[in-house]
Amino acid sequence: xxxxxxxxxxxxxxxxxxxxxxxxxxxxxxxxxxxxxxxxxxxxxxxxxxxxxxxxxxxxxxxxxxxxxxxxxxxxxxxxxxxxxxxxxxxxxxxxxxxxxxxxxxxxxxxxxxxxxxxxxxxxxxxxxxxxxxxxxxxxxxxxxxxxxxxxxxxxxxxxxxxxxxxxxxxxxxxxxxxxxxxxxxxxxxxxxxxxxxxxxxxxxxxxxxxxxxxxxx
Amino acid sequence: xxxxxxxxxxxxxxxxxxxxxxxxxxxxxxxxxxxxxxxxxxxxxxxxxxxxxxxxxxxxxxxxxxxxxxxxxxxxxxxxxxxxxxxxxxxxxxxxxxxxxxxxxxxxxxxxxxxxxxxxxxxxxxxxxxxxxxxxxxxxxxxxxxxxxxxxxxxxxxxxxxxxxxxxxxxxxxxxxxxxxxxxxxxxxxxxxxxxxxxxxxxxxxxxxxxxxxxxxxxxxxxxxxxxxxxxxxxxxxxxx
Numbered sequence: 001x002x003x004x005x006x007x008x009x010x011x012x013x014x015x016x017x018x019x020x021x022x023x024x025x026x027x028x029x030x031x032x033x034x035x036x037x038x039x040x041x042x043x044x045x046x047x048x049x050x051x052x053x054x055x056x057x058x059x060x061x062x063x064x065x066x067x068x069x070x071x072x073x074x075x076x077x078x079x080x081x082x083x084x085x086x087x088x089x090x091x092x093x094x095x096x097x098x099x100x101x102x103x104x105x106x107x108x109x110x111x112x113x114x115x116x117x118x119x120x121x122x123x124x125x126x127x128x129x130x131x132x133x134x135x136x137x138x139x140x141x142x143x144x145x146x147x148x149x150x151x152x153x154x155x156x157x158x159x160x161x162x163x164x165x166x167x168x169x170x171x172x173x174x175x176x177x178x179x180x181x182x183x184x185x186x187x188x189x190x191x192x193x194x195x196x197x198x199x200x201x202x203x204x205x206x207x208x209x210x211x212x213x214x215x216x217x218x
Numbered sequence: 219x220x221x222x223x224x225x226x227x228x229x230x231x232x233x234x235x236x237x238x239x240x241x242x243x244x245x246x247x248x249x250x251x252x253x254x255x256x257x258x259x260x261x262x263x264x265x266x267x268x269x270x271x272x273x274x275x276x277x278x279x280x281x282x283x284x285x286x287x288x289x290x291x292x293x294x295x296x297x298x299x300x301x302x303x304x305x306x307x308x309x310x311x312x313x314x315x316x317x318x319x320x321x322x323x324x325x326x327x328x329x330x331x332x333x334x335x336x337x338x339x340x341x342x343x344x345x346x347x348x349x350x351x352x353x354x355x356x357x358x359x360x361x362x363x364x365x366x367x368x369x370x371x372x373x374x375x376x377x378x379x380x381x382x383x384x385x386x387x388x389x390x391x392x393x394x395x396x397x398x399x400x401x402x403x404x405x406x407x408x409x410x411x412x413x414x415x416x417x418x419x420x421x422x423x424x425x426x427x428x429x430x431x432x433x434x435x436x437x438x439x440x441x442x443x444x445x446x447x448x449x450x451x452x453x454x455x456x457x458x459x
Contacts, residue, residue: 122268123305123364127319127371128295137322141309216309 006185013180020176021197027090027172028159028201031097035158036151038098039105044135046106047113064103070164072096077168093165101158108150112143145216152209156202163198173197219243220265220375220408225274227257227264234260236430237274242375242408247401249417249438250410252427253453258410261427262377265408266297279374295323298368299377302384304360306352312339313348316367323371331370338366342396358389362396369400376400378409414457418442426450 042061046054064072077092087095116139124134144151166175177194181187220242227235234257242248250258263269265276267283267290276283281293307315316335320326326334339345342362352360361381368376378397382390394416400407401420411417417424417438424441426434426449434447445451 117305119301119303120305123299123301123303124307125291126266126268126294126297126299126301127368128291128323129319130291133322137318138307142307145309 007183009180009184009186009189016180017173017176017193017197020171020173021201023090023171023176024159024162024173024198025201027093027097027165027170028162030094031101031158031162032155034094034098035101035105036155038102040109040140042102042106043109043111044113046110061103061106064100069096069100069161070167072100073164073168089165089168089170092168093162093170097158097162097165100161101154104154105151108147108154109143111150112147113139114143115146116142148216149209149213152206156206159202159205160198219277219279220406221275221277222261222265223275223277225261225264225276226272227260227269228272234430235264235271238430238432240425240432240435242406244374244406245404246422247405247407247409247420249421249424250408250427251412251414251417251424251453252433256427257430258427259379262299262379262408262410266294266299266377291323295371296374297377298371298373298375300361300364300368300379300381302380304352304357304364304384306355306360306363308351308353310351311349312344312352312355312363315352315363316370319367320370334372335366335370338369339363341369341399342366343392356389357385358392361385361389361393365393365396365400374406376405376407378407378411380410380412382411382413412457414442414454426453428453 042057046057049057073093073096076096077087077089080087080092120138120142121134124138125131129137162172163174165172166178169175173194177190181190184190220240222238222240222242225235225238226233234255236257238257238261240248250261252258260269264271265278265283267288271284278293278297282288283290283293307318310318313332313335316339317328317331320334321328321331324331336345336348339348342365344359344362344366347355347359347363352363355363365376365381381397382393385393390413394413397407397409397416398420409417409421419438421438423435424438425432426441426445426447428449434441434445434450440446441450442454445454
């Protein structure tokens with residue numbers, strides 16, 4: 001064969017790949033946690049607010065939900081860069097992915113809050129609980145259980161969507177694999193491998209979700 | 219003592235209570251009967267400040283329920299209420315259901331709250347259900363849980379809003395037995411009910427509501443057995459068949 005520009009895939013590439021896996025998990029967890037907290041707050045506001053507030057808030061959320069994530073990522077990164085505040089790809093990716101997650105989570109949680117009946121709220125208040133005690137001890141726990149499966153669905157899709165953060169230069173699993181491909185020219189093996197890694201991250205979560213759902217069936 | 223003075227209550231244009239006067243003394247059991255829409259449940263909601271009133275006053279042990287500045291959450295601790303729907307908290311065990319309010323509202327320690335909850339649950343015959351989840355229990359058991367949950371707050375008054383109406387017929391008895399138990403304990407109660415025989419048996423007084431006013435009130439031997447007013451007679455002959 002002689003001289004080649006490409007070096008084939010080797011075991012020594014594993015740490016590099018694992019770093020990509022960790023980075024994918026890292027940014028996904030950040031987006032899911034922040035998106036869940038913000039989504040809970042926004043979902044609560046949507047369940048409680050009047051029509052006008054809901055229309056405005058809904059339109060705002062629709063932007064996040066309707067514009068493809070990849071465009072949001074590029075627009076955001078470019079815009080803050082041009083404004084003179086270049087952000088680290090991880091920070092920029094986390095912000096965009098968290099807001100994107102929040103937009104979906106807020107709808108999930110809104111449904112959860114609305115699933116708790118008025119008579120349940122009245123019964124809680126009649127025991128002397130304040131409005132916020134009812135939110136804390138009754139509405140959040142019951143509402144969140146009701147929508148747990150939908151929450152998990154959003155969380156799982158965030159893990160997969162995090163691959164798009166590669167376009168702004170964050171070294172997550174997909175970008176790691178792209179670099180390996182350009183070096184080794186072995187796209188088939190690498191992409192199959194990467195697919196398996198995503199599966200290994202997501203599948204246990206979805207199994208665990210089924211288990212939890214069964215355990216707290218109400 | 220609960221003093222209800224000239225209470226008017228409207229939902230939009232619909233006036234549901236048209237001047238109610240009623241005084242409930244400590245230890246008294248009052249049953250409220252009447253057709254659907256006569257305003258009897260609404261009165262309970264107004265006593266408990268779940269609904270606002272437009273005119274009149276409701277005074278519970280000297281506290282004006284609807285006055286500005288009244289802490290209604292604090293007031294509700296003294297006014298236990300049980301509804302047609304039992305509304306068990308599905309994410310908690312029976313014991314946790316009954317211990318929640320004493321813990322978070324009264325600020326008792328977990329142990330103290332559990333202790334009180336256990337006593338009240340045993341009192342209503344749920345002593346063997348502490349660790350069960352309420353969704354696995356019958357409607358009658360869940361309604362008894364709702365009663366125990368309210369009693370765990372050590373209320374001075376109990377308000378019952380058609381607590382047997384959503385139950386299967388064979389489960390009504392156990393809930394009524396629990397109410398009898400409370401009467402024997404000397405609990406002050408206002409019971410909105412369709413169970414005429416029960417009202418006759420347990421009440422010191424029966425109030426017949428008709429279109430937002432108290433049409434007739436008095437001892438059950440009069441209001442139920444020998445009603446003086448024509449509307450009362452018509453209503454009773456309808457429900458008693």
